[in-house]
Amino acid sequence: MGNLYYGNDAEPIDIPDRLLAHVKVVVATKLRRGESFTLSWRHPADVAGGRSTLWMHPSIPLRIVFDVAEPEVLDPQWLQELAVAASSSGGLHISLDEAAVRIVPGARAGI
Numbered sequence: 001m002g003n004l005y006y007g008n009d010a011e012p013i014d015i016p017d018r019l020l021a022h023v024k025v026v027v028a029t030k031l032r033r034g035e036s037f038t039l040s041w042r043h044p045a046d047v048a049g050g051r052s053t054l055w056m057h058p059s060i061p062l063r064i065v066f067d068v069a070e071p072e073v074l075d076p077q078w079l080q081e082l083a084v085a086a087s088s089s090g091g092l093h094i095s096l097d098e099a100a101v102r103i104v105p106g107a108r109a110g111i
Contacts, residue, residue, distance in 0.1 A: 005063040006054055019094060021072035024064050026082045031058045038091030
């Protein structure tokens with residue numbers, strides 16, 4: 001499970017490494033272009049509240065920490081889907097459960 005630290009909040013957002021690797025690429029691309037957008041997700045059952053949304057902006061500090069040292073194999077189709085969503089008026093919505101399902105064919109799990 002990776003962590004996304006955003007702004008001055010000391011509490012990280014826990015995101016599975018596989019999903020976080022894909023989100024990192026989309027977020028970095030958007031922010032490098034100076035584009036702001038929202039990032040939203042539903043909380044797991046054991047976390048208070050129902051859902052959260054962040055306003056992703058280039059001037060707000062962002063740090064991503066992966067649990068696994070080896071980089072993930074990225075799925076180009078999934079990256080494209082996330083990038084299109086991030087550019088939409090609704091912003092990027094991620095499913096914390098989807099990461100386990102979206103495995104690149106032929107890739108080893110956990111990479």
